[in-house]
Amino acid sequence: MATRNTPHPTLAKRFVADRDRAHWHDESLWFIREKRDLQAHGLPEWEELRARAAQIKKHSVSNLAEYLLQFEKRATALGVTVHWANDAEEHNQIVLGILRSHGVKRVVKSKSMLTEECHLNPFLEHHGLEVVDTDLGERIVQLRNESPSHIVIPAIHIRKEEVGALFSEKLGTETGATDPKYLTEAARQHLRQKFLQADAGITGVNFAIAETGGIVVCTNEGNADLGVSLPKLHIACMGLEKIIPRVADLGVFLRLLARSATGQPITTYSSHFHGPMYDGEMHVVLLDNGRVEVAQDDDFREALNCIRCGACMNTCPVYRRSGGHSYSATVPGPIGSVLNPLKSPLEHTSLPFACSLCGSCSDVCPVQIPIHHQLYQLRSELKRQGNIKTAKSLQMWFVGMLFRRPRLYRLGGWAARWSLRCFGKLAAFRWLTIWGRQRDLPFPPRVTFRKWHNKNRPTDGGRHV
Template sequence: MGHPEAAARFAADVPRTHWHDQALWFMRVKRDRAAAQIPEWERLRELAQEIKAHTLSDLAGYLEQFERNATARGAVVHWAADAEEHNRIVHGLLAARGATRVVKSKSMLTEECGLNPYLEARGVEVVDTDLGERIVQFRGEPPSHIVLPAIHIKKEEIGALFHERLGTAAGASDPAYLTEAARGHLREKFLGAQAGITGVNFAVADTGAVVVCTNEGNADMGTSLPPLHVASMGIEKIVPRAADLGVFLRLLARSATGQPVTTYATHFVGPRPGSELHVVLVDNGRSDLLGRDPFRRALSCIRCGACMNTCPVFRRSGGHSYGVPVPGPIGSVLSPARDPARNASLPFASTLCGSCADVCPVRIDLHHQLLAWRGVLLAGGQVGARKRLGLRLAAWILATPRRLEWAGRISRLGLRLLPAGLAARLAGPWGRQRALPAPAAESFRTRYRRTHGRP
């Protein structure tokens, strides 16, 4: 199923679609407010972009520097070419220590690699400890948003879920009450865990640190009790200097939720006494993407989710409609590189309005990339016949002023003469939920000629 079909399913529930739209727009408003409080916000975005662009020009060098420094502090660094190798390494670490109860804090990389099902199939209990992630894990769903995993679910539904799973009072839906119940449930999981797995927000080359940001404190709970911490990261997460974190931490939470900074930003350098720290560096297609202009810029993403919160398509179609671990504009750029045939509909899930690029803290030109992907997919034969025909027709019409004039004339005539229902059907999906406009009496061109004479 492509994005249009999945989105149609989501949007069939109109009040819910509006509710989802508003919930995400609220985040966008909070982001705007936070950004406006920083006088040099745009300068910070430029710096972030430059740091990332520089890092990508010598990713190998910075990864080696990171490995040297992390190893010198007692961490063990592993390299995984793909998802399968990553999962094998993580499972190997757990199995060698007999760990079958694992707590995990949010990591989009482990979603990308399918780590949970891999470990579960081998007898390991993996508990997602971020509240939103625990909710979707109970439901047997993937997260629908990278920062707000349960943004698509109503509190009454969570109340019913927790009643069934955690024995909360029937009908209770107060977020404070439900959160308290989850706190008690997850605290037991933290105390019983034999290993903690985390993602990584930033890995610092000049110190060997991995930095993990959370608001709940789940990464800190999950790593400060058991004797093993496995941190999984994509190789693009590296920044050259600890000082660069000043730029990225000022941008990250403000872009994500409008907070000035996350509650916890923990810098893990080597293992704590009596424990082990393993860092798994994962490629899984990233080195291929690095070789692809212009798409390599998507490797600068810091996973704040701002492009999702602002996207008019995401807000009205829901994260699950994308069918990939990272949805929204950035996911629609990353996913076709991974599997063009399966994800061919994603670059079309955009109005190309550019709002995503405007809010991106690292200034990825997302809407240009989405457009570029359309060209690549079209050339690669991954676009359906109907869309191809439409695009060819549009290209032909737009190629000369005369054809455009004729097309306008035909459309105006059609709108005037055809019954409304038939005209709407001819307008394709666009006409499905819209009343078509009344045709103008004359084209702009005609009117200009009439009032100003021939140009």
């Protein structure tokens, strides 16, 4: 039976307790959002690109079977072995099976949210393999025994002093060194050895092309490429929704991805793998793990458009101020608050409420997912399923009832103003209501809006209320 995760507000409270850190986190992400804006505004066709991308994704998601089979056929012809997995467990067993059949002991892995979703690292380690995450941010969180707090910038929550202390302990860098350049160089030297010693490389997949049977992996560091061009074995793990019909569709997606993610015109390396390297072997694992169900859901299908750029996180006022770990999920932030409750509503009940419905996520999303509409709708779904706490339901019921009865509403308004005047902040009933806890109440106005309106309404037909 699924258990409820620690709710977002509880974890967020811990995060904001350190005001300086919370403020710094907020600023760092906003900096990326601004870089994204510069890039987006630099292309006159930005909105047209978003529209095309959304349409291509919608088309692919509604024709998954056709494109997956085409991909399998073409990839196989190029010498790739394609595997299918229903869930995380099957996925991990397939990967382990391939690694074992090659006698692999050391694996280097580039960033893949899917393998995080499947908890592949602990699984492989449990079976005696060494797994090294090679993206710098991921290596940092791995050495700290943490999970990424952001899908593009995994260590965005960690300060350079902490990285310095960590590297000094684990990699033998100078004590007290905090210069990012020095620390990055240390990681480069450390990971070079790992690349050279590795028996196999695992990567994620940004795009899989049905037309050609190829996969595309995008990085800035070059870690994915090093990891799969030294060892002869390459395993690429992907969710079913990563499929796109035509290779030329990349002309749309690669123009959007890095601009949205980090404000770069394109990632440093966008590698197109068509078949294994000379004398090597390449496997692609296609994972469902609940994706088909979302693909069949008329209300939420578009969530599968996601290309994991992280723009919705960088712009989200809640994410920026509460940190990725407050979401207790592999994919945090706005899109995570849609995807996770869709898969396991009981575990992630609090996520659709970690949102002010400001709509900024939907505005920046390069594939036009109506994220904030979906979050709003998910709240109703959760209510329908009986997954909302009684206190919250009761408040909603009360307010709903009040809004339907004008006279009662007027009386309520009078009572509220009276108690605000007499009791001030106490009127928020913060010991009683969830709503009142984070809010201050204003001093009631001298004149109510109703009175003001009735006095100032236009004489030519303005309604008396």
